[in-house]
Amino acid sequence: MKSALSVHEIINRGARVLIRNGEVFVLTEPMVSYCPFVAAVYGFKHIDKTAVKRAVEMRIEKFGLFTDRRAFPENLVVPYGTSEIIKTCMEAGLLDCAVTVCDGAGTVISWSPSLVQGIGAYLTGIVSTSPIENTIRYIERHGGAVLDAETARIDQVEGFRRAVELGYRRVAVTVAGFRACQIPRIRALARRLGVDAAIFSVCNTCVKAGEVDCLRDADVVCAGASRLVKSRIGPLARMQLGVGIPVFMLTKLAKDLALEYIRSSEIGYVAFRCKMPYLVEERSPKLRE
8 A cells, every 4th residue: 555655746836846755846936926825824925946845845844744644634724725615514514525635545535524624724736646554544544535545546536436336415526727627527427427516626726728618617616826717717606705816606506605614604704796706916826927
């Protein structure tokens, strides 16, 4: 199960990052030069390769991501974050389980809301990962199953199919922008199997022009820093959460999930009608020119 060499590739702020045996290598320049979340959480007001490297290292040091000492923090971290919304809606009974991706495990089916949050709290888009025995054992003992423990492969379509085989009928699925083509396949499979799929399109900063239309089949679309997503998907939204890094609710199901998330929160909200998307430029991430 456990690889002799621990190798993981992720996308962070649009940069490709390789983590080999705990050492971080930033392979490409980040696409984002400023992000309000990074500034608030990590203190970096300008994002370059050094900032990306340090931000990933900080997550490894504090939470053990990509190592055999990985922590699974259950606290809600990101306002309007995908794992936060899914956790809240699973606890409310609107969703039965979630198909997400975890470093050291690949595609994971979780029926524990806390496990969903523990996996996703501090994670960004995983391109590939290798199996880590301790991580896989934790998942299997805390309300989850790994699609392929031998290889830690990432396949959200097969993960969704496995969740249905396990008996779940209302399944949340996360799909990163660089796998956007899987979204229509999951939607078609859900229709064929007669189950409900709540598809969350995440990590979309790098989504390409030829793939952005695949996001139309999602329920929830996280825009990230993508101008494409804001301009082509934003106008389709029935509801939007956040203005700096907007999250678009495209379907009635998505709107129901968002309203449950809001209902469970104790902070104040204001609601008003507007033409989507509603953006506040000075609060938005800045793309590198």
